[in-house]
Amino acid sequence: CFDSRRRQSPRSCQHADLARLAHESRFSVNEVEALYELFKKLSCSIIDDGLIHKEELRLALFQAPYGENLFLDRVFDLFDEKKNGVIEFEEFIHALSVFHPYAPIEEKIDFAFRLYDLRQTGFIEPEEVREMVAAILKESDMILSDELLTMIIDKTFADADSDKDGKISKEEWMAYALKHPTLLKNMTLPYLKDVTTAFPSFIFNTEVED
């Protein structure tokens, strides 16, 4: 019931759908239903069709619907499992589940790897890291010389690329991320621990007993 283009109310969703999504994620049935309230809010902010478009994700994250951002593109692509240009509720739940405080660290590390493996080659390469650092500098209006940028990237690869083949494999990324847990701080959203009490306005609409 989540992937139709019709507007939906959580009450129109079958308990089996909520239960299935709860089963496929770290969330309880009530939490899935509470997250549906958040999803509805996000998915009607620009185009009221019950799907999150990139502009709507951008509006939620940047408070502005327009403007290119490499990281926004990557986050959107990872949420959009079906690669059809929109985020459906089911995809929203699957992706947010990785950000649950109780999700295994390996899942978080894997998600971050896929985020940074821009060209999906199975490796994070220096050109990709350079592109991402350039993007964050642009986003934050910081200016660094090419020389400094090269130094930062070289230092990072000296630390992360343990077999010195010039690229970071998933195994190397795993070891590197475990050594530098601050890199994963964005991968956990404490809000998700108990979304029904963190957002009391959502409770009104939850009616399924866990």
Place this chain on the structure above:
Amino acid sequence: QPTSMNAFELISMSRALDLGNLFEE
């Protein structure tokens, strides 16, 4: 000091990577 940071620390500062913003009213 950006030079003392690793590249991924810099990258993780992107607002797009802070999904906590989705929950802001």
